[in-house]
Structure formats: C-alpha cells, structure tokens
Amino acid sequence: MAELVPVDPFDIIVFGATGDLALRKLIPALFHRWCDGQISEDSRIICASREEMEREAFQTLAATHINPGEGQRADRWREFAEKLDYLALDAAGNNSGWSKLADTLSGDAQKIRLYYLALPPSIYGQMCAALARHGLNSPRSRIVLEKPIGSNFHTAREINDRVGAVFPEDGIFRIDHYLGKETVQNLLILRFANHLFEPLWNSNGIDHVQVTVAESLGAGQRADYYDRSGALRDMVQNHLLQLLCLVAMEPPASLDPDAVRTEKLKVLRALRRIDPHNIAQDVVRAQYHEGVVSGESVTGYSDEVGHDSRTETFVGIRAHIDNWRWAGVPFYLRTGKRMSARRSEIIIQFKDIPHDIVGAGHNHPNRLVIRLQPDEGVKLMLVTKDPGPGGLRLRYVPLNLSYAEHFDQGYPDAYERLLMAVVRGNLSLFMRRDEVETAWRWIDGIIDAWDQGQTQLYGYPAGTDGPTQSALMLAREDREWFDAHHS
C-alpha cells in the first residue's frame, strides 16, 4: 500500500459542478482521497453551478456517478456526501450566490482555498474578475484551470493576462491531466534515477522517438467542443507535447517546479517550426469514417456530429528539436479517436548496432517501450539467442516490467494526485504560463498552414491505426510505427 501523506485542511469550490468533468472525475477523485483518509474532517467541498438545485438533489446526482453500492463504501459515501455543499451561482456575478459564497468562506482567510474552474475557458477571465470583486482571492487561494487554455497563442495570452491580474503565477494551477498519470510521472524517474539510459539518451544512441496516444472512443457527447477543436488542439498542444518534453528535456538541477518547467520550456522553444511548404510531408491530418471498433459497427465522424465536418480526428506529426542533444532525431507523434484500441505509449528506438556479426541488427534495434495506458509498464526489447541444441537462432524479446504483475496495489487516478498536489502547492505537475503559450505558438504554425489550404484531410476507417499516409510518413524514412502489443 502506498504511503499516504495527509494534506492540510482546505476548502475547495468546484465551479461547473453539474458538468461532466466535475461529476465524472473531480467529485469521485475527492471521494477516493476521503476514503483513504487524506482529506481532513475540517476540509470543505462547495459545489457551484448555474442550476438552481437543492443540496440533497446535488448529493443524489453526485451519487449516480459513484455507485457507492452497499457496505463500507456506501457508509463512506454517506459521510462524504454530507460534506458536499451546493450553491447556485452565475459567472456574470449579479446573483446572491456570490454573497452566499463570500459568507461561507468569510473568517477563514488563512485556510488553503482551491477554486476549480470546470468551465469553458472563455469565461475564466470573467470568473476571476468576479472572485476579485467579491474579495475572494485570499492570500492562500489557488485557482485551478482545465485545458484548453485558449484555442491559439493570442487567446491563451488573453486568458493568462486576465487570470494573472487576479492571481499570482504561483497560485495558478493549469491542469494537463496526463502529468498526473502514474506512468507519466515515472518518465522522470526512469530517466533521472537510473544511470543506464542517460549516456545513450541523445542523437548518438537514439534513432528516433515515437509517441502514440490512441483512443477507441469517438467524439461522443463532447462533439460540440471537439468539432471546434480537433485532435491537434485537443491532444497535441497539451498532452503529446508534454510527453515529448519529458522525454527530451535536459536533466533539471532538482525536482523544484521551476527547475523542471524551465527545462520543458527549453524543449518547446527548440521545436522546429513546421515549414508550410513541407507540411504535407510532416503533418498527416485525417478524419475517421464508418468502421468496426471492438466488434461493433460505428458511424463516421461527420455523421456523428451531424454535418459535413472538416475537423481532424487524427493527426500524425514528424517533429524535430533543434538542439545538440536531438539534432537529426525525428520525434513522430500521433493521436486519434476511433482507432483500433486505447493505447498510449512512447517508443525510444535506439540506433542499429554498428557492425553486425550475427545477423541481429537490422529490424531488431533495441527499443524502450514505455506503456502509459492501459497495461502500464516498461519493456526493453533485446536480441537474445534462442536456446536450442545447435545452430544460432536469434529472438527479439522484452525485458518486461508490468505494473500489474509487479506492484500489487491500485494507484490513484490522475485527478486524485493532481488535486492533492494543488492543496500542497506543488506546481511541478502543472503547466507554467510560458509553456502553454510557447506550445500554442508551435501549434499555430501548423494551423496557419492548414488554413492556407495546404494540407489534405485524409480518411481512415474507424477501428484502424489511422490513414495509410501516417505509415507512409515513416516509411519514407525507412521506419515504421512499432506496435509493442504485437511484439
């Protein structure tokens, strides 16, 4: 069982409490931390949203997303539900909800306070202004913002300005929930707590890097948002670029939040801007049409959203980091919805052996496979001799660290870890303003080229690994996507 470090008493105010994120992720995350004894009795959970609703009705609504069942869990839920307060309140700020909130919070200005905006980013500025107007930005307040922070560099900067006018940067926690995942945090440990990899971790030892975040689900209930966003803004700007940073960054001097974030920022700054003239080779953009996913027929994206959409549901990118460590090493990124399976992994492909005496090298380079989800684990692919009575046969086999086999414990969901990190004031798992804006600048370069009509939108059948052009992007350089599952 992991050691639990209880956090100081806090008040959390969840704005947008009747929305999907709050009900599906945040309240369950708080409940689980409560069950594990990490949240003290004198902490408070205030749920706020525009809907007029009785407190009991909100507690019942929250329960439908928990399934407390019977027995001990149900008892724990009853205790926890008692802690859930509810307030109807409007961002425009003119109703009595704000005064009630101010009354509830008054007298405790030194207590840690979290304002979680589970709301569209377009109203972050307005919400912060309302908090300031009602004197609610007490010295120990922290504001938690969900991605996406804006939809391009300019909107991100505007949001950051407006939030920054009310809260200091060290009170702003910009969530990228990938940074809360157990296996993503382990990337830092794997790289910087082992001596083994670092000497090879550069263009002398590594041929290329692949980052895949594949989902089997479609746009689903968030189609409205997704159709305005697309895979590049929804996934690459944040999750994939954060993964790339953790793989490519220089060793920070310590785990101090600013030491880590400054190194990540340097990677983002060194990302080579995609040249609009080469965009067709460097970026593959596609949308799923009908197909079969896990044995079930599903409709195409445009049918799902109900109009002829040009939004990409898949994007594949060949990126370069222009610095000494990574000169000449391509980073291939891909993400998509309605792919063959849910699978997120990072493949570090090492260089071929310099001289092959046994026929082992080509097609069997060493690979480090970091499996983020599901079946979390780390595999190091090696060539070994196939044991036998005579003759020399070779086998390509994994040294396998499977989390499920190795660690006989579950581990918390990303949101549980992130919420506790906000209470502790640990900013390392959150994006700094300059990281977000620099990532947008790079993404904007791709979007500008798309807007100039220089990239085709390909199709791929739902339930596959994306369009053939994504495989071609690697094949042109005599490489292929490595599917660790079939190795």
Ligand code: BG6
């Ligand atoms: C979110 C995206 O940030 O991440 C979603 O907005 C996506 O579109 C989700 O489905 C994926 O997260 P996870 O944790 O399921 O890999």
